[in-house]
Amino acid sequence: MTEQQRRPTLMDVAEAAGVSRALVSIVMRGAPGAAEATRQKVLDAARELGYRPDSRARLLRSTRTKLLGLSFSTAHAFHAEIVDAAYAEAGAKGYELALGGVTSGRPEARTIEALLDFGSEALILISPTLSSDELARYASQVPVVSLLRNDVGDATDSVSSDDYAGIRMAVEHLVSLGHRRIVHIDGGSAVSAEPRRSAFRAEMERRGLEPAIIAGGAMEEDGMTAGNSLGPVMPTAVIAFNDRSALGVIESLRAQGQRVPADVSVLGYDDSQFARLSYVQLSSISQDAPQLAAAAVDRAVARIEGTQSAGHVVRTPHLVARRTTAAPPAGG
Amino acid sequence: MTEQQRRPTLMDVAEAAGVSRALVSIVMRGAPGAAEATRQKVLDAARELGYRPDSRARLLRSTRTKLLGLSFSTAHAFHAEIVDAAYAEAGAKGYELALGGVTSGRPEARTIEALLDFGSEALILISPTLSSDELARYASQVPVVSLLRNDVGDATDSVSSDDYAGIRMAVEHLVSLGHRRIVHIDGGSAVSAEPRRSAFRAEMERRGLEPAIIAGGAMEEDGMTAGNSLGPVMPTAVIAFNDRSALGVIESLRAQGQRVPADVSVLGYDDSQFARLSYVQLSSISQDAPQLAAAAVDRAVARIEGTQSAGHVVRTPHLVARRTTAAPPAGG
DNA sequence: TCAGGCTTCTAGATCGTTCTAGTGAACTGA
DNA sequence: TCAGTTCACTAGAACGATCTAGAAGCCTGA
Known part of the structure; x- marks a missing residue:
């Protein structure tokens, strides 16, 4: 049923309403300079014809595209x-x-x-x-x-x-809870991985703690692999590169019989929808x-x-x- | 350093190349009708000026927008x-x-x-x-x-x-594994919830099985709530409305001490990225x-x-x- | 030599708007 | 009464491209 008739233009509306194109233009964009009565007349004609301004032409003329x-x-x-x-x-x-x-x-x-x-x-x-x-x-x-x-x-x-500030908060949070053996599972070559990595190193050293860093990545799989390698030197807390990695870490810890957070705390990054899942309830750094x-x-x-x-x-x-x-x- | 100078037009390119606007137009859209030498001359001029065709003007003229x-x-x-x-x-x-x-x-x-x-x-x-x-x-x-x-x-x-076919496959899969006590946790008022619900009812009845349906929804929380209500009449298999709901169901079952899939099988719908998560590996109906x-x-x-x-x-x-x-x- | 047919190029109209510069009428106030 | 102002409206150019029709130049063949 698609009607392939040419779509109506300003000109059509102008003719139907018995005014000039310019006036229709004024009315259509709500600019001042039209009497209330004519304004209504034009609007009625436009509605009648199913007129829809052509944004290409409009924008062509008025350089601004907004x-x-x-x-x-x-x-x-x-x-x-x-x-x-x-x-x-x-x-x-x-x-x-x-x-x-x-x-x-x-x-x-x-x-x-x-x-x-x-x-x-x-x-x-x-x-x-x-x-x-x-x-x-x-x-x-x-x-x-x-x-x-x-x-x-x-x-x-x-x-x-501020990735530095974020990691600083993460470390601060965990240390204030009493943690000292904290591991950072990094983001590998992902964007932001490098600043978070060095922020972690700097902040841990500043506090006289050992900055243990394990290679990771941005996905669940990376977190899982890294989590599995924690094995013998199990820390009491992990700061993951992001939430998805954190989910992988948690899953890996569970599989190793570690309870989260009773045995090991896990902190994510991004405060994404994954962190907010009701069955996950992941603590995370929010970038808002x-x-x-x-x-x-x-x-x-x-x-x-x-x-x-x-x-x-x-x-x-x-x-x-x-x-x-x-x-x-x-x-x- | 943003140069606020007017962006070059066909006209500018035409002047620079010493030809008409029409010819530049021909060259720019790769239409036939220009000699190879001039074509190069025009292209050089265009590149020189950093010319970029104005799609608004172009589209205005040539009704097709592609x-x-x-x-x-x-x-x-x-x-x-x-x-x-x-x-x-x-x-x-x-x-x-x-x-x-x-x-x-x-x-x-x-x-x-x-x-x-x-x-x-x-x-x-x-x-x-x-x-x-x-x-x-x-x-x-x-x-x-x-x-x-x-x-x-x-x-x-x-x-x-085809939601009917999808649910039919789901039931078929579970039945062929030996399940008979199958529950469908539905999608409540979500799009597609109704056809899946009635497909489940029809297919189960066709097989002489009881079509147990529990109210659910499209999110993890819904799956969890519904999963918790399974309690006493624990089925051997659950068909969730979608993958996210299925994740909630699994989490709920885990909390109740049920192993998936050893004790209860769970089937999702959508084959979304959630289903593919390496630590989830959710069986699911793919809509491709x-x-x-x-x-x-x-x-x-x-x-x-x-x-x-x-x-x-x-x-x-x-x-x-x-x-x-x-x-x-x-x-x- | 010249009609006919290519190929290459151009002038000018055109798309549907907005904008500029006005016109004409009605209203003000001294 | 009449210059000045405001208001409602309009004609026509402009935006930057494409398209149509046609011109100019060159080649071909009889």
Whole structure:
């Protein structure tokens, strides 16, 4: 039943209402300069015809698109939360969001090109993988905000979470519970793995404790493998690279007959939906995705509308203590 | 350092290359009708100026946008897999994808409007929540394909998975392992909950078994609550509404001292990433998201390019047996 | 030599809006 | 009464591309 008739234009509405195109334009975008009576007449005619303004033509004329391009990775459930928050914040600021997914078969650069083609006035890239130079090239066309990654050079804005502070809190939390034998299962080559690793080393040494680090990764499997290798030198607490790794660690500990948190405490990172699962209740470091997203949108809009130059915003994460951390066993 | 200079247009390139705008247009879109030498000259000039065609202007003129609008829900990790597959299929067919997220604060209708504003030639909606009438209204403007839901009326296309067949397979699998006391923990008011529920009832009765159904839901918590209520009449197998619910069920059973699958088998639905987690290895019914996505894109493109009328495609799911289903205990 | 047919290129209209610069009428206040 | 102001409205250019129709140049063959 699809009616393939040409969709109505301003011109059609103008004719139907017996006014000029310009006046219809004024009415349609709610601009001042039309009498209430005519306004109604025009609106009625528009509704009657099922008129829908052609955004391409509209945007072509009025250079502003009020569009923010946001790239995210479909592989990270965590990114979905950011998208949510970004929609809310963008909407509040009167901007629309153009989403671009990065998948295994669709490199970041392709996604960015698509976002620019849609007419994005600024780009927000979640954990961009491009080099600083490549990012700078895009940043010369349009403001670019890197989210969750801050080593992006000076041409690109960034909004990130303070990994050092996060790990410091994690260690502080565990030490204050009485733990001293703490192991960090790291993120391998994942983004943010390096700063968390060195933050752990620095903070443990500062406290005169031994910074034991085991190679891990970002997925459950990595946490499990690493957890299995704890074996003989079982610590009383583990700080995982992220929540998913932490889940793997917990599963591995369970299989080894260790109770969490009675025998071993496990702390995640990200405070993702996995951490919040009612049967998991994972203690975790929260980067507060909604706030980060809002900050990124803020930054992008400020860059579009003002003449501010690129800057780097760093937010402090916070600890969410749930049920996987507790005091170490008496003999520990 | 963002250079706020006006971005170059066809006109600029034409002047730089010493030719007409029309010729630059020809070269830029790779159309025939330009000599190789001039073609190079134009391309060089374009590269020199950093020219990037303005898609708004281009699309305004050439009605075709080659754009498919895809709406998904940020709350369902499952949807991300569909997005992935849709990107691949659309790309192969020469189409670009415009993504629209549906969140708690952003109703489906708003997302659809945005997708249409981008110039989508067709809409693919994952599990749309709008009424058939509302869908039909959009379908009168542009082809609409409903994905994962098929009761959408005749104006809208649909691509879905056969829930009856899926549940039939689930029961068949468990029965062939020797189970007879099978419980279905349903999806409450979730999409697809009803067909799965009645399919379970019908299939069990067909086999002369009692169709025990317990109220559940789509999340881990629901599965846990339902699992806890199994108590005294412990079955030997459970078919959960979906994987997340199944995870809750498993956790609940574990807490009650039941081993999975030695004492109780648990079967999920969706074959999501949760099911595939190495420490879960959940047996599940797979709807094969990539195939469904590809079919939906196919359908949308066929509708755009051909004159086919709306149709409903139903695909048969299949069983993925992992480690949570096995023969019932000897005494069972 | 010249009609006919390529190939290569161009002028100008066009897409559906918004924007600029106005027009004309009604209303003010001295 | 009349200059000044406000209000409602309009004509036509503009945005940056594509498309149509046609021109110019060159080759071909009779």
